Amino acid sequence: MGFLDINNVTKSYGAVEVLHKVDINVEEGEFLVLVGPSGCGKSTLLNMIAGLEGITSGEISIKDRVMNGVHPSKRNIAMVFQSYALYPNMSVGKNITFGLEMHGTPKEEREKALKDVASLLQIDHLLDRKPGQLSGGQRQRVAMGRALVRDPDVFLFDEPLSNLDAKLRVDMRTEIKKLHQNLKTTVVYVTHDQIEAMTLSTRIAVMYDGYVQQLGTPKEIYDTPENVFVATFMGSPAMNVMPATVEMIEGAPHAKISDSEGNHVTLAFAQDNLADWAGKEILLGIRPEAITDPEAADRDSNRIEKLANRVGVTEPSGADTFVTMTLGGKDIIARMRADTTVAAGEMFDFAVNMEKAVAFDPKTEARIKP
Amino acid sequence: MSVASQDNAASVGRVGRTFVYLTLLLFALFYLLPFFIMLVNSLKPLGEITGGNMIALPQDWTIAPWLSAWSTAQIGVEPTGLKPYFWNSIRMVVPAVVICTMIGALNGYVLTKWRFRGDTIVFGLMLFSCFIPFQIVLIPMARILGILEISGTTAGLVLVHVVYGIGFATLYYRNYYAAFPTELVRAAQIDGAGFFQIFYRILLPSSGPITVVCVIWLFTNIWNDFLFGASFASGDAAPMTVALNNLVNSSTGVREYNVHFAGAILAALPTLLVYIVAGRFFVRGLMAGSVKG
Ligand SMILES: Nc1ncnc2c1ncn2[C@@H]1O[C@H](COP(=O)(O)OP(=O)(O)OP(=O)(O)O)[C@@H](O)[C@H]1O
């Protein structure tokens, strides 16, 4: 039993089931991020935790109290909406204390709570303004203030940063993380931005089409994705996935791929049980940063393989240089050092960290586990 | 948008613009002419009118016709002036407008933020009520007023106008609230506000523009109604419009045109006032649903 339990929860609108048997247990103080493409059911799940949407079947409980049918205001949760949902007719101060007022908190206590939250979020000077007179970032703070002031068991965020410009989004992201480190309140956070998911979370639930595809720590999700969807959704640029054949060479499984010239190259797997797949097709997944110039290869890795291939396009991005090439009939991206010597159109010896490579079953697209 | 139209206006040139303004002025004069004639003739002694010159300004300025129309003119058989009927109309319009607006706002709130199975059908039926011709309901309405024992009273008229007004009021508020962010209602729910608290504290304070539209619409329609007034409250409880008709028709001897003009302006004055006071919000309110920000 966790702090927030989502047990076998489904949601249907009429005959259409949009969430299928979702099962997530969140521990106290965790930062759970629900991430997935548009329409996968993230907001629906969050709204069900908040009590804004009914639960078709299954059970949601907070602190071992079953919440099915409990009114949103009685769940001791607070929510920050994508549009911030600030009451346009009320001042910032009123916006923040409205919930306390509705819960019958005496005036002096409300004033004190408002003061604390305002100084925490540095919005003291804005308290008399109307939401219409605030910038996007300030509105965002006020919306968080409204959630914080209630001192809830669980914070729910629905894409709180998606209306901000790129720079502000990064700043607010850091601020949310800081806030969570200080307050240690349990958070469920919805986003479709995988970088937000990776940076903020203690655990991530990757969702697609109403199913939780994988639930795990950012590292688990990144290094050992359960299937091709998770592998390609998380990470930027996305993981390279290419068809390969497993071939046994001197008793060890190798991936046989066609290179840019149409020749076969082999890369030795670090994963032994792939011997069972000898002679069969698989999908080979390698992250861009696992294909580098030899000088930059991971020294701790036991399985760096050399790969001679023709460089397609080079794209210097400042910190790194991205190199595109053809491998296994696909466009593959490698992440090289910024001052690498590769030149477009020439052959180059890449270093591939096969310890980080993953193999997928081409039929089910599920990862072949070691 | 505004920049583009300014460009257009500039390119039309001086001659074109003069032409446009002249045309507008001409039409404005054309529409104001009847009012001008009513006004000048209501301020003349009767002799000057029967003397023949309707357009001329009064030689003898007098407010006697106004005083007569207000308090002494013959309405039907009683020489009461329009005064008591004016108050009848006020007693009819104010409660009817207030009740309609309140119910309309509440309906709009429920139909958009507390949707239930079959809500579109309910709304459709209410809309339908806006388009039922008045004549059709006369007889059933008379019967119901009879059963309720309020036929021939102002209360009866209030009921009739409320029944007719709710459809439009609901339409206005529903369309306005449809554009009102549902997330605000959800946030208020989480904050612990109940059904009516959300309505009073969150929605109503933002409903200024549509309330102005609704009130103007209802006020003018109910104030100007003649058919229901004549059918259901023709005696002492008659509204202003019916009394004006009686004033014009009941002069036995000479027709006092100046008094009639004064009476007609008196009858139109409240609606005029409502437009002048609240009119600039009217267009703004009508646009509010369609143009955001
Ligand atoms: N009231 C409704 N009636 C029918 N289907 C609905 C309703 N609300 C949502 N859905 C469907 O449920 C699915 C999940 O919607 P949801 O809003 O949870 O997506 P999301 O993951 O939050 O997407 P986004 O990132 O775009 O916000 C969608 O396919 C949507 O079409």
Ligand SMILES: [Mg+2]
């Ligand atoms: Mg969503």
